[in-house]
Amino acid sequence: MSSTGGLLTALPALPRAPAATEPPVTLPRDPAREAAQRELSKGMYHEHDPGLLQRALNAFWDWLGKLFDSASSATPGGGVGLAVVVVAVLAVLGALWWRLGTPRRSPTSSPALFDDRPRSAAEHRATAEAHATRGHWNQAVQERMRAIVRSLEERALLDVRPGRTADEAAAEAGRTLPAHADRLRAAARDFDDVTYGGHRATEQAYQRITELDRDLAHAKPQLATTSHSTAPHTHQGAAE
Secondary structure (H helix, E strand, O other), X not given: OOOHHHOOOOOOOOOOOOOOOOOOOOOOHHHHHHHHHHHHOOHHHOOOOOXXXXXXXXXXXXXXXXXXXXXXXXXXXXXXXXXXXXXXXXXXXXXHHHHHOOOOOOOOOOOOOOOOOOOOHHHHHHHHHHHHHOOOHHHHHHHHHHHHXXXXXXXXXXXXXXXXXXXXXXXXXXXXXXXXXXXXXXXXXXXXXXXXXXXXXXXXXXXXXXXXXXXXXXXXXXXXXXXXXXXXXXXXHHHO
């Protein structure tokens, strides 16, 4: 603007400089994806990731949740109905467990009383006492029963027969020592219950079988004779 002659003179407008334009930065898709993967694979992005065990547990719980959802949708009453069914099944299993106890495999036949290595009655007694000292009543009862049978074999009251069972030994010895037949059968049952039935022996059971062993050491066998059967015939012949 000028003040000459009192007139305002307008200056012509200056032309604007054209805005500078640059082409956008472009990157092909595959190299961009590879670059992003390389960046995200750096350790700084995975410091707080769950461990392998935690990931496995998460996967398991996800699978269990899906399984529960599927089962509840197929069960009348939804989740409540499924919970009732599960509780009922657990109750039945618990009742069977309490009634039947732990399943045990029963042998088709009683295994042999002795192992492959023969030992004397004194060795079996010493082993039994060692187990009893440590409170191992199962092993103590087993070894004392073996000592009884071995002692009878050593005294020739039983023939030495590999593969003999405790029941067979008790039955054979009971015929030779009838006064102790009941106690021999009871000792054989204790041996079988401990060895094959999964029962636990007690100190009282070991004391019973130990007393039987001591009594048998002084027992005399009953020999079979024909004097009683022939006496009536002899008397009748004399009378004639």
